Amino acid sequence: MAQVNTVKPAQAAAPRPAARRHLSDRRIVQLFxxxxxxxxxxxxxxxxxxxxxxxFNEYSVISADAPRWIGIENYADILxxxxxxxxxxxxxxxxxISVALQTVVGFGLAMLLRTKFTGSGVVTTLILVPxxxxxxxxxTFWKLILNPSYGIFNYVFGFLTLxxxxxxxxxxxxxxxxxxxxxxxxxxxxxxxxxxxILIPVVAHLVWRFVLSQEGTYGDFFxxxxxxxxxxxWLGEPALAMWAIxxxxxxxxxxxxxxxxxxxxxxxxxxxxxxAAIDRAGGWFQFRRITLPQVMPLLLIAVLFRTIxxxxxxxxxxxxxxxxxxxxxxTVSVQLYQLxxxxxxxxxxxxxxxxxVLVVIIAVSNLYIRALNRAREG
Amino acid sequence: MATxxxxxxxxxxxxxxxxxxxxxxxxxxxxxxxxxxxxxxxLVPVIWMGMTAFKSRxxxxxxxxxxxxxxxxxxFISLLTERRQLSAAEQAVMQARTDLDYPNxxxxxxxxxxxxxxxxxxxxxxxxIIAGASTFFSVGFGVLxxxxxxxxxxxGKDDLLFFILSQRMLPAVxxxxxxxxxxxxxxLYDTHFGxxxxxxxxxxxxxxxxxxxFIDEIPKEYEEAALVDGYTRLxxxxxxxxxxxxxxxxxxxxxxxxxxWNEYAFALMLTSDVARTAPPSIPLVLGTGGIEWAAIAxxxxxxxxxxxxxxxxxxxxxxxxxxxxxxxKG
Numbered sequence: 001m002a003q004v005n006t007v008k009p010a011q012a013a014a015p016r017p018a019a020r021r022h023l024s025d026r027r028i029v030q031l032f033x034x035x036x037x038x039x040x041x042x043x044x045x046x047x048x049x050x051x052x053x054x055x056f057n058e059y060s061v062i063s064a065d066a067p068r069w070i071g072i073e074n075y076a077d078i079l080x081x082x083x084x085x086x087x088x089x090x091x092x093x094x095x096x097i098s099v100a101l102q103t104v105v106g107f108g109l110a111m112l113l114r115t116k117f118t119g120s121g122v123v124t125t126l127i128l129v130p131x132x133x134x135x136x137x138x139x140t141f142w143k144l145i146l147n148p149s150y151g152i153f154n155y156v157f158g159f160l161t162l163x164x165x166x167x168x169x170x171x172x173x174x175x176x177x178x179x180x181x182x183x184x185x186x187x188x189x190x191x192x193x194x195x196x197x198i199l200i201p202v203v204a205h206l207v208w209r210f211v212l213s214q215e216g217t218y219g220d221f222f223x224x225x226x227x228x229x230x231x232x233x234w235l236g237e238p239a240l241a242m243w244a245i246x247x248x249x250x251x252x253x254x255x256x257x258x259x260x261x262x263x264x265x266x267x268x269x270x271x272x273x274x275x276a277a278i279d280r281a282g283g284w285f286q287f288r289r290i291t292l293p294q295v296m297p298l299l300l301i302a303v304l305f306r307t308i309x310x311x312x313x314x315x316x317x318x319x320x321x322x323x324x325x326x327x328x329x330x331t332v333s334v335q336l337y338q339l340x341x342x343x344x345x346x347x348x349x350x351x352x353x354x355x356x357v358l359v360v361i362i363a364v365s366n367l368y369i370r371a372l373n374r375a376r377e378g
Numbered sequence: 379m380a381t382x383x384x385x386x387x388x389x390x391x392x393x394x395x396x397x398x399x400x401x402x403x404x405x406x407x408x409x410x411x412x413x414x415x416x417x418x419x420x421l422v423p424v425i426w427m428g429m430t431a432f433k434s435r436x437x438x439x440x441x442x443x444x445x446x447x448x449x450x451x452x453x454f455i456s457l458l459t460e461r462r463q464l465s466a467a468e469q470a471v472m473q474a475r476t477d478l479d480y481p482n483x484x485x486x487x488x489x490x491x492x493x494x495x496x497x498x499x500x501x502x503x504x505x506x507i508i509a510g511a512s513t514f515f516s517v518g519f520g521v522l523x524x525x526x527x528x529x530x531x532x533x534g535k536d537d538l539l540f541f542i543l544s545q546r547m548l549p550a551v552x553x554x555x556x557x558x559x560x561x562x563x564x565x566l567y568d569t570h571f572g573x574x575x576x577x578x579x580x581x582x583x584x585x586x587x588x589x590x591x592f593i594d595e596i597p598k599e600y601e602e603a604a605l606v607d608g609y610t611r612l613x614x615x616x617x618x619x620x621x622x623x624x625x626x627x628x629x630x631x632x633x634x635x636x637x638x639w640n641e642y643a644f645a646l647m648l649t650s651d652v653a654r655t656a657p658p659s660i661p662l663v664l665g666t667g668g669i670e671w672a673a674i675a676x677x678x679x680x681x682x683x684x685x686x687x688x689x690x691x692x693x694x695x696x697x698x699x700x701x702x703x704x705x706x707k708g
Contacts, residue, residue, distance in 0.1 A: 025530060028611055032526035035519040036542070036582055043579035044545045047556035054556070061559055109416065117410040125693045126417045129424065131700075132689045134640035137678045140661045141427040144671050149441040152426055156419075170412065177405045228441060251420065256700060263697050263705055301701065312549040315642045319661055336551045340558075341647055347555060354552040365547035369540055372704045 048358075055351035062345045074352035083327070083335070084353070091331040094242060095310035098249045103303055105250060106257025107295075113258070114265050124262070128255045135252070139319020142248045146320075148231040158225035161212075165204030172200050175283075238328045241321050245329055248316055253309075257302045264298035265291070297375055304368035311361060332357055424682070430675035435488070438671040452488075453672030455481045457498055457663060457680075461490040498659065498677060505655040505681075507570060509638035512577030517631050519578070520585030521593075521623070525615060527586065528593040529601075539587070543702060546583040550643035558647060568649045576644055581634040584702060588633065591703025592626025593619065629695040632688055639685065656681055 023031075055074055057067035078084050113124050130138070145151045160167075173196050180196075181189040212221050224230045234244035268290065276286045314333040317323065323330035323338070336357065340350035430438050432449040435456075459481065464472060469489050472478070478486065485492050527535060557576065558567070566572030596619060604614040620627075646658040660677045663670065689696070697705055 023610070023612060025611060029526045029530045029532060032522035033532070033538075036523040036586060037538075039519065039575075039579045039582060040542065040545055043557070043576060044548070044553065047553055047560060050560070051552075051556040054559075061562065109413075112409055112413050112416070115406055115409060117406050117413075120410070120413070121693070123410075123413050123417045125690055127420055128693070128696060129686055129689055130420060132636060132685050133424075133682055134642065134657050134685070136642040136657045137640075137660055137681055138423075140674060141430075141678050142423060143661075144430065144675070145423050145426060150439045150443055150671075152422070152443045155443070156422065170408070174405065174408050174412070177408075226442065251423070255420075259697055259700065260705070298705065301705075308547055314549070314551060318642075318646075333549060333551050336549075337643075337647070340551070340555050347559065351555055354549075354555055357549060358552055361547055361549060361552075362544070365544055368547070369543055372543075372702065375701075375704050 051351040051354060054348050055355050057348045059348040060345045061347045067348065070348075074349045075356070077349065078353050078356065084332075086327065087330050087332050087335045090242070090327075090329060091311060091313070091333075094246065094249075094313065094329075094331065095307055098246045098253075098310055099303060099306045101246065101250045102254045102257050102306055103299065105254040106302065107261050107299065109254060109258040110261030110265055110295075113262060124258075128259060130252045131255045131259075133252070135315035136319045138248065138252055139316050142244075143235065143320060146234040146244055148233040148236075149228045153234065154226050154231045158222045161225070162222060165208040166201050169201035169204045173197055235321055236325055238325050241325055241329045245316055245320055248320065249310070249313070252316075253306060257299070257306065260298045260302040261295055264295035268294045297371070301368070301371050301375060304364065304371055308361060308364050308368060311357075311364065424686075427675050427682075428679055430671055431679040433672050433675075435670065435672055438675070450484065451480075452484050453670070453676035454680075455484050455492075456670050456673040457676045458496055459485070459492045460494045460496050461485050462493045464489050464491050497654075498656070498663070501654055501656045501659045502680065504570070504653055505639060505657070508573045508577060508653070508655060509635050511570075511574045512581060512638050513631055513634040515574070515578040516581035516585045516634050517589075517627060520582055520589050520630065521620070521627060523582075523586045524589035524593050525619060528590050529598070539590075542583045542586055544583075545579075546702075551647075554644060554647045561648060568652050568654075570653045573645070573649060573653050573655070576648065577638045577641065580641075580644070581637055584637070585630045585634055588630045588698065588703040589623070589626055591698065592623050592630075596622045629692060629699065632692055633695075633699045636685055636688060 054067060056069060056071060058070045058073075059065070059067035109127065113120055113127075142153075145153045148154060173193075176196060177193065180192045184192045225232065232240055234240045234247075272290045272294075273286060276290060281289070312333060313331055314337065317329055317331050317334050318337070321329045323334040332353070336350055336353050339346050339353060429445075429447070431453050432451070433444070433447050434450045434452050437444050437447045438453070464486075468491075469486070472482075472486050472491065482492055526532065527539060532538065561567040561569075561572050566575070600618050600622070601614045604618050605611070609617065640657065641655075642657040645655045649655065649658070656677070660674060660681060663674045663677055692699065
């Protein structure tokens with residue numbers, strides 16, 4: 001918004017204060033904030049108080065009985081229930097692994113897209129598309145993609161697994177590219193580069209071949225992953241279901257971490273790197289002492305936000321597995337939904353569970369909003 | 379950040395000059411290629427869904443998956459219509475007819491005839507109505523509150539803002555249980571008005587924060603000049619602040635639209651038929667006999683395309699949007 005709005009002179013606009021009822025500033029503030037506050041009290045505060053009350057009662061919305069006060073029995077029930085601790089563990093594991101992977105992948109993507117190239121804006125936006133999509137729709141079409149007989153995930157997965165050495169090789173080459181002259185001297189740098197380009201992928205490939213050949217033959221691997229009888233059934237196998245959800249979550253939300261990291265990276269003043277280069281600081285040193293600390297505040301915001309969202313995770317799990325197979329992917333949110341809206345409609349107990357979740361979320365969001373406020377001021 | 383060692387050999391290269399050197403150019407090219415590959419890889423699921431939407435039923439579930447296929451609108455037709463299986467005799471009669479329209483011809487290929495529209499168009503319309511109305515109110519109230527928070531000293535302002543944002547952090551399922559009871563009691567369950575009310579309050583905290591960031595950026599001096607010129611506070615707000623904040627209002631509007639458009643948990647638990655929106659229905663699109671992936675993909679595609687377009691339109695504001703206006707530029 002660079003354009004300057006010129007204020008029209010009084011006679012042109014001809015405002016007639018006398019003709020209008022003159023509102024005092026205080027009155028305006030009240031009028032302006034009023035709708036927001038009322039709505040939030042009506043739709044958030046009142047329901048929360050109501051459910052706090054219900055959490056101390058035995059009550060079901062589908063029965064005719066009035067709520068019956070039972071004290072802390074609901075809470076005691078939940079906290080002594082092994083199912084709750086199992087689900088809590090599932091939620092925690094999921095949040096931890098998922099957020100950690102998103103942080104690594106998102107940060108890596110940001111480092112990759114940091115230097116501008118032709119079309120980098122479009123590429124960045126394309127990578128950001130998944131996070132804007134509806135989680136439930138995402139879950140639905142990932143279900144098709146993860147299907148062991150007609151999904152494409154196993155093919156892409158098998159192919160990428162075979163490509164791992166090449167990918168690692170390319171990354172190593174890219175990382176060493178700039179530092180080579182310092183290591184080998186300017187003259188021998190090009191020979192070093194060519195050697196790297198050939199050597200690293202070949203060595204990595206041979207090692208990989210050895211690793212994959214430990215169970216069956218190397219050539220078999222792709223077939224094993226894609227052949228219908230042996231293909232991993234991501235959503236149906238207890239050992240894989242959680243990973244499937246994590247993969248989809250990482251696919252969807254790494255771009256979010258990337259977006260915040262990119263903002264942090266672009267705000268780092270160039271002179272810090274110049275000063276470091278003058279002091280002959282190496283690439284790793286620059287990364288550890290300049291890049292990382294400078295990006296940290298925004299990375300922290302991203303991680304906290306993702307942690308909150310991961311604890312709330314409902315849509316993806318419902319869409320992908322519905323908590324199954326068995327209860328291996330049953331997060332607390334899914335348990336809450338089942339308790340409140342399925343079977344017995346145990347409203348009292350589910351309110352108590354909701355309050356337990358609430359306490360956890362509030363604790364994390366507190367940290368989050370504080371970090372946000374610091375970023376706002378900084 | 380001072381390094382403790384002193385250079386043992388003279389510095390025979392310069393960091394800044396190498397930014398234009400050949401090595402640097404190649405490194406940028408490699409990065410660009412990797413980035414493009416990753417972007418393509420990340421979009422494979424979306425592209426695959428788009429392709430599935432145009433596949434015929436057997437092609438959609440072919441094993442191994444088919445990449446090259448004959449595009450057909452069968453998926454969209456199964457999504458939008460209710461069909462009935464025809465008996466062999468009826469099929470013969472239908473095949474003899476030449477006046478069939480395109481959807482009926484497609485249905486006939488599967489031995490079916492169209493008997494009406496499905497619930498999906500209505501659900502999409504519900505999504506549109508609910509998202510549109512709730513966005514209108516949340517941005518409307520939001521701009522008022524944001525202006526007040528931005529320009530005036532309000533006692534306990536920080537606490538209030540904190541409180542407003544914390545509403546956004548609550549898990550949907552937690553809020554839904556009491557709202558479900560409340561709505562049952564007052565008859566708002568499964569109504570458009572109930573959903574609009576809920577989404578409005580849900581988006582309000584977001585829009586207040588985002589808009590406050592935008593309004594904070596408009597210099598106070600403009601309004602002060604206007605007040606000196608004899609405008610009332612309200613006139614200054616309407617004629618000075620609103621036009622200046624139009625970009626912010628537009629961005630907030632679009633974000634709110636996307637949020638309500640994508641919302642699943644509330645819609646799943648608080649609607650059943652009349653006001654049901656598209657997100658809870660898409661996974662449940664069922665054809666005659668089993669899951670019809672082409673139809674589901676067609677529904678997803680119809681649902682996602684607006685969001686993809688909007689993402690591109692909004693790309694300058696995405697960062698602000700996802701951080702509640704706290705972080706302004708990258």
